[in-house]
Amino acid sequence: MAVKRIGGGGFTTTCCKCSVERRRKRRTTTTTAGFFHRHSFFKNRNDSMLSHSLLFTNQWGKFSPRNFCIFSMNHEEKSGSMILETFKQRRVPIFVMMPIDALGIDTSGVPKIRKVKALTMSLKALKLAGVHGITVEVWWGIVERSSPFDYNWSVYEQLFTLISGSGLKLHVALSFHSNVESFKEKGGVSLPLWILEIGRLNRNIYYKDQNGFSSSDYLTLGVDQIPLFHGRTALQCYEDFMYSFIQKFETLMGSVIEEVSIGLGPSGELRYPAHPSKDGRWEFPGIGEFQCYDKYMMEDLQKAACQEGQPKWGNKGPQNAGCYNSLPSGVPFFENGGESFLSDYGQFFLEWYSGKLIHHADAILAKAANMFKKYQINGPDTVLLVAKIGGIYWWYQTESHPAELTAGYYNTALRDGYEPLASVLSRHGVALHVSCLEMIDSETPSNYGCSPEGLLEQV
Numbered sequence: 430m431a432v433k434r435i436g437g438g439g440f441t442t443t444c445c446k447c448s449v450e451r452r453r454k455r456r457t458t459t460t461t462a463g464f465f466h467r468h469s470f471f472k473n474r475n476d477s478m479l480s481h482s483l484l485f486t487n488q489w490g491k492f493s494p495r496n497f498c499i500f501s502m503n504h505e506e507k508s509g510s511m512i513l514e515t516f517k518q519r520r521v522p523i524f525v526m527m528p529i530d531a532l533g534i535d536t537s538g539v540p541k542i543r544k545v546k547a548l549t550m551s552l553k554a555l556k557l558a559g560v561h562g563i564t565v566e567v568w569w570g571i572v573e574r575s576s577p578f579d580y581n582w583s584v585y586e587q588l589f590t591l592i593s594g595s596g597l598k599l600h601v602a603l604s605f606h607s608n609v610e611s612f613k614e615k616g617g618v619s620l621p622l623w624i625l626e627i628g629r630l631n632r633n634i635y636y637k638d639q640n641g642f643s644s645s646d647y648l649t650l651g652v653d654q655i656p657l658f659h660g661r662t663a664l665q666c667y668e669d670f671m672y673s674f675i676q677k678f679e680t681l682m683g684s685v686i687e688e689v690s691i692g693l694g695p696s697g698e699l700r701y702p703a704h705p706s707k708d709g710r711w712e713f714p715g716i717g718e719f720q721c722y723d724k725y726m727m728e729d730l731q732k733a734a735c736q737e738g739q740p741k742w743g744n745k746g747p748q749n750a751g752c753y754n755s756l757p758s759g760v761p762f763f764e765n766g767g768e769s770f771l772s773d774y775g776q777f778f779l780e781w782y783s784g785k786l787i788h789h790a791d792a793i794l795a796k797a798a799n800m801f802k803k804y805q806i807n808g809p810d811t812v813l814l815v816a817k818i819g820g821i822y823w824w825y826q827t828e829s830h831p832a833e834l835t836a837g838y839y840n841t842a843l844r845d846g847y848e849p850l851a852s853v854l855s856r857h858g859v860a861l862h863v864s865c866l867e868m869i870d871s872e873t874p875s876n877y878g879c880s881p882e883g884l885l886e887q888v
Contacts, residue, residue, distance in 0.1 A: 522561035524600045524688075529611060532571065532584060532618070540571045540584040545591075552595035562598030562687065565589075566697075568618045569605045569670055576623050577659045577666075580673045589678065593685045600815075602690040603674065604697055605667055606647040610707035620645060627658060633724035636702055638753075639746060641722065644705060647695045650789040651725030668796045675800055683810025690815040690862065691797045698864075699790050699850065700819040701782075703835035704753070714823045714877040715754035716763065717835035719746045721782060733781045742774055746782075750835075757878075763829040770829050770841065783839035783846065790816065791853045798857040805858055816854055818847075820865030820885075826878040840887075847888050863888055 533543050542548060552563070565588065572580050592599060609617035619625060628634050628645055634652050635643040652663045661669070671691075678686060693699040703717035711717060721730060727743075734743030749768055751760035761768055762775065769775055797814060798805070804812035821833045828842040840846025854861055865881045873879035 520561075522598075523559070524562045524564045524598075525555055525560050526564045527566065529608060530616065532568075532588070533616070534571070534574075534618075538575070540574070540581070542584060542588055542591075549591060549595070552592060552597060556596050560597065562600055563592050564600040564602060564690075565592070566602045566604045566608075567674065569603075569666075569692075570607060570618045570620050570622075572673075573621050573666075573670060575621075577661070578669070580670075580677075582673075582677045586677075589681060589685065593681070599681070599686045600688040600690065601674075601686055602697055603671060603692050605670070605692040606695055606697060607645060610644070610646060610705075620648075624648070624658065631657070635723065636720040636726075637722040638710075638718045638720055639722055639748075642710065643723070644702060644708060646702060649720075649723045649726060650785055651723050651729060653789060653792060655725060664792055664796070667793055668800075671797055671800055682804050682812050683808075686812060688813040688815055688860075689797075689801065690817060691793060691859070693790050693793060693816055694786075696819075698817045698819045699786060699837075700821075701786065701835070701837045703837070704821075704832070711753040714756070714832075714874070714879075716751055716757060716760065716824065716831040718753050719750060719782065719835050721746050726785070729785070730778075730781060734777070737777055739774070739777070742777055747775070747778060750831075757824055757827055757829065757831050760831070763827075763831040763834070765828075770834065771843075779834060779839045782834075783837050783849075786837040787849050787853055790850070791857075794853065794857040794859050798859065814857070814859045815862050816859050817862035817864065818850060818888075820863070820868075820881060822865055822868065822873070822879055822881040822884045824878040825880040825884050845887070851888075861888075 531543060531548065533541060535541050555563070565585075567585055571584065572582060574581065589599060604618075607617065607619045609619050611617055620628075624634075625645060632643050634648055634657060635645055636647070636649045637643045648663045650663075652658075654662050654664065656662050656665075658666055675682070690697065695702040701720040703720055704711045704715065706712065721727065722745075727745075730746075731740070731743030734740050747762045749760070750762040757763045762770055765771065770779060794814070794816060801812055801814055804810055805814075818838075819836060821836050821838065824830060824832045830838075830841050830846075833840045833846065838846040838850075851861065863885060866885060868881035870880050870882045873881060
């Protein structure tokens with residue numbers, strides 16, 4: 430499915446591997462080259478095709494039927510590219526995700542491309558198939574691996590040369606998280622080693638749940654403004670990394686690198702790690718847990734509670750919100766009652782919890798937009814900035830939307846939690862990457878309040 434503004438605007442479709450925690454009914458297919466994997470396209474009730482995700486640019490203005498049209502794509506289209514039925518001179522650019530294990534660290538600690546020959550052949554095959562470009566995750570844990578400010582871009586210089594040499598464009602995802610837990614055996618990319626060393630001495634630089642469990646997947650947003658990283662705050666680390674990236678690949682901006690996604694949390698998504706399936710703490714369709722129990726988040730909560738004139742509210746998060754695998758029924762915080770999400774305390778906590786996430790996005794995207802400003806002017810060197818949110822679609826049809834609340838989206842039957850996020854992105858000229866677009870309600874369990882279609886309609 431493609432969305433396009435009448436009279437102008439752009440659109441992009443990305444095919445990629447998705448998180449297991451949001452994809453219970455996932456179907457994959459392999460390209461003819463056999464090296465890349467992507468999501469297949471799914472038939473909806475009218476036999477039109479739904480792609481995995483879309484990027485909506487703020488340049489399109491306010492969404493309304495007058496400004497937008499939705500065009501279906503015939504799955505039997507013989508052309509390598511999918512062409513809009515009523516606007517055939519415009520093509521939907523397809524980006525294929527680089528495999529998660531395409532890059533690795535050898536025994537000497539040097540980053541390398543695995544299976545270079547196979548990759549080269551696959552790139553050529555994808556180009557012949559009509560693919561527009563490749564989505565590449567650029568890992569903080571590879572580039573600034575060993576020590577602060579020691580940026581090693583060599584493996585990405587080699588990779589980008591291979592991709593551009595094949596006539597393909599690039600969507601670069603600047604990744605400030607880890608994917609180690611995605612590998613069953615040893616492998617993956619961790620956070621930088623010097624960050625992990627700090628974390629060994631201070632586990633509070635990571636998100637913590639109510640039982641004190643943490644994961645070194647992403648730094649807690651509680652350290653965004655605290656100089657714990659060799660004199661730098663977390664935000665300064667992200668900013669310096671983005672600046673180094675632009676300096677290194679300035680000649681490719683716009684001509685080869687068309688889109689840059691800014692990582693904002695676990696899996697690159699703007700959310701809390703409330704549903705950690707990879708370490709076994711959470712299973713679908715659990716409501717998840719609030720992730721605010723590191724030292725720095727708790728200090729901020731206490732400060733906010735004092736400012737509210739309710740210092741007791743800052744002692745801890747909700748104590749009646751169940752656990753990772755609870756269902757909403759029987760969990761007081763997510764039901765109607767005096768101590769629920771509708772109470773004065775509940776509203777205070779959720780405003781603070783979601784507000785911290787929005788402020789985190791605002792701070793990082795402001796820095797990104799400023800650095801990429803000269804590439805935001807419409808022209809041959811334009812680069813589209815992108816931010817990604819999670820598709821938390823289970824329990825969407827309940828009043829409290831508990832799985833969304835624990836993830837940081839203050840979205841309920843009575844409150845729109847996505848408008849504030851969209852406003853932040855729009856203010857900085859950033860496109861929205863929406864996940865779970867291929868899912869339809871009839872393919873999800875009916876007894877878990879699932880509605881991916883309802884969620885996407887709201888977004």
